[in-house]
Amino acid sequence: MALSEFELKKCEKALDNFLSLRRPPAHIRDEVDLQYRIENQSVVIFEVRPEWQDPSRKMEIPVAKATFVKRQKIWKVCWQRQDLKWHSYPPDPEVKSIEDFVAIVDEDANCCFFG
Template sequence: MAISEFEVKRCEREMDKFLSAHRPPAHIRQEVDLAYRLDNQSVEIFEIRPDWKDSTEKIEIPIAKATYVKAKKEWKVYWQKSDMKWHRYEPCPTVKYLEEFLSVVGEDSFSCFFG
């Protein structure tokens, strides 16, 4: 089940705050940038870079994902390993609020999200 329109607006506001604090400086955003997408009940943060084979093409590199479980009123936290699959972030597998997820990603204590 998708999150409500009210929750979508709240997510967008929080994500915009996160990006404004973590995006690279404007002069290098053509080389590397951060973005997010909302898809049903999930929020995904990804990096945007030129493709190494064709610099006119852009590629997206997933960084972190949180999926809201409405029945439990919590967000499941994921990171993408080198096998290109999403895995639960074991140091903090769930959080109550999206802001907590963004804090975990921003701190990146175990270098799982930003390397």
């Protein structure tokens, strides 16, 4: 089930605030940028970079993912490991709000999201 209109706007506001602080300067965004996508009940933050073999094409590198579980009113926090699968984020596998998720990704205490 997709997010409600209210939840969607709340996500967009929190993620736009996050990106305004974390995105690279405008003059290098062709080389590396940070964006997000909202799909159904999940939010994915990802880097956008040129492909190394064909710089005219862009590739997306996932950074973090949160999925809203409506029944429990929580966000499940995930990071992508080397196996390219999403794994629960060990210190904080669940948070109460999208703002909490953004704060965890921004802090990146275990260097799981940005290395």
